[in-house]
Amino acid sequence: MSTDPGAAPLGPGGPGAAPLGPGGPGAAPLGPGAAPLGPGGLGGAGESELAFAAGLGLGPQMAGSFGSGRGPRLLSGGGRKATIISTISTLVVLGGLAAVFWFAPGSAAFRHAFFSPSNMWQAFIGDPKKGYYSVGEAIWLNIRMFLSAEVLILILSLVIALVRQSTGPVLFPLRVLAMIYVDFFRGVPLLLVVFAVGLGVPALRLPVISTQSSTIYGIAVLTLSYSAYVSEVYRAGLNSVHQSQLAAARSLGLSQATALRYVVLPQAFRNIIPPLLNDFISLQKDTALVGVLGAIEALQAAGIYASSVFNYSSFTVAAILFLVLTIPLARFTDRLIERDRRRRLAGALR
Secondary structure (H helix, E strand, O other): OOOOOOOOOOOOOOOOOOOOOOOOOOOOOOOOOOOOOOOOOOOOOOHHHHHHHHHOOOOOOOOOOOOOOOOOOOOOOOHHHHHHHHHHHHHHHHHHHHHHHHOOOOHHHHHHHHOOHHHHHHHHHOEHHHOEOOHHHHHHHHHHHHHHHHHHHHHHHHHHHHHHHOOOHHHHHHHHHHHHHHHHHHHOOHHHHHHHHHHHHHHHOOOOHHHOOHHHHHHHHHHHHHHHHHHHHHHHHHHHOOHHHHHHHHHOOOOHHHHHHHHHHHHHHHHHHHHHHHHHHHHHHHHHHHHHHOOOOHHHHHHHHHHHHOOOHHHHHHHHHHHHHHHHHHHHHHHHHHHHHHHHHHHHOO
16 A cells, blocks of 8 residues: 555554545555455455445444345344344334223224224125125236236336437427326326226217226226326436446447447436336335226225125225235335445445
8 A cells, every 4th residue: 555665554553554534644545456345355444444334234244333234224233232122122112002002992892893803804705695895806906907007107108208308309399298298197196087087088988998997997097197207217217327328339339229228228227126116016006096996906895895794804904915015025125225225335435
C-alpha cells in the first residue's frame, strides 16, 4: 500500500499505521494492490473498513449488525443473546395479543362466528345440494384469472412503456394516448372499472364482445387496470439503464430495435423483477373483486356460505387460501431484493 520501504505495515494495531478512512491523514489509497476486504482479507484493512464491509454482509460477521452473514436479514446477526431476547419479546407480544383476544367479553361469540372448525370445513368442501359452493374449489378460478391476466399485463404494459419512451414525432399521438390511458386507469378505483366493464359492455350488445362470461370481463378489467401500473414499472426499469449502454450498442453497428432487445431490455428486466412481483401479489388478491359480477370465486363462494348458514368462518377459509398463495411469492420477492442488494453493494466495493 505504502511505497516507502521503511513504512510500517498497515493493519489493526500496526505501529505507525496510517489510518484508513475518509479524510484520514496519510490514508493509503485503495488500488489494485490493496488487500481485499472480506473473510481472510484482514491484511491492509482497518477496523472501520471491516465493520463497514461486515455491516453490508460482505465481510466477517459482526454481532448486532443487521444484514451480516448470508441468512435472512429478519433473523441474522446479534448472536445467542440477541436471539434469546428477540424470542422472549416475540412470545410476550404474541401472548399479550392472544390474551386480549381470548379474554375479551365477546370472544366466544367471535370465535364461533369466524373460527368454527366445523363451519370452516363445510365451507372448504362445499355442498351444492344445500345451496353453497366449495371455497377450496372456487380458489382455482382466482388462480386461473391471475395467471391469464398476468401474461396479458406483461405484454400490454411493455407496449405502453415502449410507446411512452419513444421519441419519434410520428408516434406523438400514441404517446398522448398512452399517457391518458395510464393516468385514467391509475386514477379510477379498480372496483369502478369492474362495474363499468362487467355491466357496461354487455349493455352495448356488441357481437361476440357483449356475450362473454363474467370471468372474461374480470380478466379484461385486471389487465386494463394493472397494465397502467406495470407500464410505469417498465419505464422505471428502462430509465435505470444508462444511455451509454445504448450508445455503445449503436456504435457497434446494432440497430435501435436490436440494441433495445439485446442490451437495454435484459438489464431493465433484471431491475424490475422485485417490483413486478409485488404488483402481482396485489393482482392475486384483487381477483376477488371479480365476484361482484357473479363469478363464483373464493370470496363469492365464502359470501354465499355465510349468507346460507349465518356464519362467517368461510371468510376465514378464503383468507387462509389467499395467504397460502401470496406469502410464498412475497418471501421469494424479499429474497430477490436481498440478492440484488448484495450484488449492487459488492459491485460498488470493487
